[in-house]
Amino acid sequence: MIVKESRIKTKSGAGAIARHVLHGAKNEAIRVLSGSEWLLHDHMREAHREGLKYGLRHIAFNPDEAMTDGQLSAFARRLCEELHADPEHLTLVVHQKKGSTHGHLILPEWQQDHVLESRFTWMRMEKIARLEEIQLGHKLVAGRHDRAIAKALRKAGRHHEAEQVYALVPVSHDAKPRAAYTSEARRITERQGLDLPALKKLVTSLWSQSDGLKAFRAALKDHSLILREGDRKETRPGAHIIDADFSHLRQFRVIS
Structure with a gap:
């Protein structure tokens, strides 16, 4: 829940x-x-x-x-x-x-x-x-x-x-992606016909089913999603976001 x-x-x-x-x-x-x-x-x-x-x-x-x-x-x-x-x-x-x-x-x-x-x-x-x-x-x-x-x-x-x-704690403290989107981002994507909570759930599910980063990237690609470096790398080094083929999702950090 x-x-x-x-x-x-x-x-x-x-x-x-x-x-x-x-x-x-x-x-x-x-x-x-x-x-x-x-x-x-x-x-x-x-x-x-x-x-x-x-x-x-x-x-x-x-x-x-x-x-x-x-x-x-x-x-x-x-x-x-x-x-x-x-x-x-x-x-x-x-x-x-x-x-x-x-x-x-x-x-x-x-x-x-x-x-x-x-x-x-x-x-x-x-x-x-x-x-x-x-x-x-x-x-x-x-x-x-x-x-x-x-x-x-x-x-x-x-x-x-x-x-x-x-038992839910990942082996590495940073091993599990963390969903991160604001309520404003959710409202914007809803107006664009997108379901941000569903996207978050999909990403989390794909990660849990992947045995490593390479497999995770491949699973994302099957859903027209890619993993790339975050826009705020100076203030949040190492952050990554899920970037879809449709450009209007690029402003939202889905995982980090």
Whole structure:
């Protein structure tokens, strides 16, 4: 399961996130399991009263295998527990697209008596995702923080889970490509009729099936993709990107 987090500035208001999550035209179906559009705007008003820079936390999660609405709701509540957020104030929306489902969890930054936690949240959410996959018997999805997650699980006495997560760590710390694209890049490519998350998934799959760089390059070529040196080699030496035959993808760094 892939989990991504973003923070929405108070001055931006809740309009854009409400339109995206509650009225996204590209989805086959939208199910509101908890919360409402009114609640999102109310959270923003509270953040403004408290003088907070950020008003909402948007957490999107995309399971690789099917999950019921009940399982998605339970996972959202476990994320709330990890971040010390009140689950009574969450908004949870499930999108269905091309036969698969993904969830959008939106939390208020202002939690009535404290601000929502923001320290190491990417790693902590990945940890909850790995534990959810283990509990449901799903295939574990490798993430950027598996080494640290395994260490934290061992410290908590969860040795069985720690070993399963540690098995995801590549032999070389830099051996696995890291997906890297911005939400802006995703929106641009969507307007051009491209599916950037699908491209990321394809690249990751090709890498996992390749026994070396030469085989990886050959697999990419079969999909009209090539590996080349990144544009920011002065500031990020050794970075590489996936460059497609179509020129409008060249501005996006897909792996590094």
